[in-house]
Amino acid sequence: xxxxxxxxxxxxxAILIVAGETHVLVDAGLSAREIARRLMLVGCDPARLDGxxxxxxxxxxxxxxxxxxxxxxCPVYLTGETREAxxxxxxxxxxxxxxxxxxxxxxxxxxxxxxxxxxxxxxxFHPFTVPxxxxxxxxxxxxxxxxxxxxxxxxxxxxxxxxxxxxGCAAIIIESNHDPDMLKACPVYPWELKQRILSRTGHLSxxxxxxxxxxxxxxAASHIVLAHLSQRANNPHLARISAEMALRARNPIFQPxxxxxxxxxxxxxxWIEL
Numbered sequence: 001x002x003x004x005x006x007x008x009x010x011x012x013x014a015i016l017i018v019a020g021e022t023h024v025l026v027d028a029g030l031s032a033r034e035i036a037r038r039l040m041l042v043g044c045d046p047a048r049l050d051g052x053x054x055x056x057x058x059x060x061x062x063x064x065x066x067x068x069x070x071x072x073x074c075p076v077y078l079t080g081e082t083r084e085a086x087x088x089x090x091x092x093x094x095x096x097x098x099x100x101x102x103x104x105x106x107x108x109x110x111x112x113x114x115x116x117x118x119x120x121x122x123x124x125f126h127p128f129t130v131p132x133x134x135x136x137x138x139x140x141x142x143x144x145x146x147x148x149x150x151x152x153x154x155x156x157x158x159x160x161x162x163x164x165x166x167x168g169c170a171a172i173i174i175e176s177n178h179d180p181d182m183l184k185a186c187p188v189y190p191w192e193l194k195q196r197i198l199s200r201t202g203h204l205s206x207x208x209x210x211x212x213x214x215x216x217x218x219x220a221a222s223h224i225v226l227a228h229l230s231q232r233a234n235n236p237h238l239a240r241i242s243a244e245m246a247l248r249a250r251n252p253i254f255q256p257x258x259x260x261x262x263x264x265x266x267x268x269x270x271w272i273e274l
Contacts, residue, residue, distance in 0.1 A: 001123075001144040002273040005173060006030065006038040008227040009265030013061050013153060015173065016044060016268075019144035022121030025052045026140065026151060029060040032067035038268050046071060051110070051120040054078040055153065056134035057085040066097075066104040075110045077118065077125075081136035083109060114138035128165045131156040133201040141165055147274050149173070150221075153228055156201040158212050167218045170274045173263075175228035176239045177203035183233035203228065206239050210246035217247075219256030223272050227263045236262045 006014040012030035016023065016039065023044055028035060036046045051074050054062055065076065065086075078086070087102045112118050114136050117126050126141040132154040139152040139162065150169035152162060166172055183194055183205075197203050209226065226239050243260045250256070263269050 001142075001147050001149065002271050003149060003171070003173075004042050004271050005225055005227055005263040005269045006035065006042070007265055007268065008153070008175075008263040009229060009231055010060055011231075011265050012063065013228060014038070014064075015151065016042065017123065017142055017149065018044070020122040022050050022123050023048045024120050024123055024142075025049055027055055027061040027153070028052055028065040028068050029058075029062060030064050032064045032071070035064055035068055036071065042268050042271065047073065049074045052076045053120075053125070053140070054082055054086065055140070055151075056132065056137040057082050058134055058154070061154070062086055066101050069104045069108060076105060076108050077110045077112050077120065079114050079136045079138075080111050082134070083111070085135045126165075128161055130154070130162060131159060131201050133196065133199075139165065141169065149274070155204050156199060158204070158208060158216070163212070163216050167220065169221050171223040171225070171272055172221045173225045173227050174209060175204050176206050176209045176226040176234070176243065177228050178205050178230045178233040179235070179238055180205050180207065182235070183230070186233045188232055197233075203230075206234065206242040209239075210242045213243055213246035214249050217250075217256070219250075219254055219258065221256070221258055222274070223259050223261055225261045225263055225269060225272070229262070229265075231265060236264075 001019040003017045007030050013027045014030050015026040039046050087098050114127050124143040127138040130137050130139040142149040148169045150166045150172040152174045240260055
C-alpha cells in the first residue's frame with residue numbers, strides 16, 4: 001500500500017491511496033483541473049480511480065468534485081447527510097450550483113455510514129466520527145494486507161475515539177492547522193473565524209498535535225504527515241519543530257523511529273510506501 005497527499009490546506013485537500021490495482025481519492029477540494037494534473041504528476045491516470053470518498057461537504061474538501069466527475073467513471077462514496085449538505089451548499093457558489101451538483105451525483109453515489117465499514121476494490125475502509133462543524137464528518141482507517149493508514153483532517157479536538165483509531169497505524173495523516181498565537185494575531189481573519197478555528201469543532205493546532213504525539217501516540221507509525229496547514233496562521237518549519245520536539249519529549253523507553261512529513265497546498269508529497 002502507498003499514498004500521497006496531492007495537496008492539503010485551506011485552498012483544497014485531496015489524498016490518493018493505492019493498493020494493488022485499487023486507486024482511491026479521499027476528498028476533492030482542489031479544482032478538478034488541478035486534481036487531474038497532480039494525479040498525472042504522481043503517475044496515476046484519473047480514469048484509473050476506483051472511487052472518490054468525500055469526508056464532508058466543506059468546499060476545501062468537496063469543491064472540485066462536480067467538475068471532476070465529468071471525466072471519471074467511478075462512484076462517489078459519501079454519507080446521506082453529507083450528500084444533502086453538499087447539494088444544498090451555497091457559500092461562495094452560484095445559485096445554480098446546487099442543481100448542477102445534484103445532477104452530477106445522479107446514479108454515481110454509493111451511500112456509506114460514518115460508523116460502518118466498507119470496501120473499495122482491495123482496500124478496506126473503517127470510518128469513525130471526528131469532531132468538526134460539518135454535518136457528518138469522519139476520519140478513516142484504511143487497511144490492506146494487515147497494514148493500516150489513519151486519516152484525520154478537520155478535527156476540533158482529539159477525542160478518545162480518535163486516539164484509539166490512530167493506534168496501530170503504519171502511517172498517519174493528521175491536520176496541524178495553526179499556531180494559536182499566529183492565528184490570534186492574523187490581521188486577515190475576522191474574530192468570528194478565529195473563534196471557529198479555535199473551537200472544539202474547529203481545527204487542530206500544532207500544540208494539540210504535539211500533546212497527542214507526546215502523551216498518546218503509540219509509536220507504531222513510520223510516517224506522520226502533518227496536513228491542512230494554514231497559510232496565514234502557521235509555518236511549515238514551526239509545525240515540524242513542534243512535532244519533532246514532542247516525539248523527543250516522550251519517555252526514552254518509547255522513542256519511535258517516526259519521520260515527520262509536511263504536506264503542501266501547492267504540490268503532492270512524495271509517495272509513502274508501507
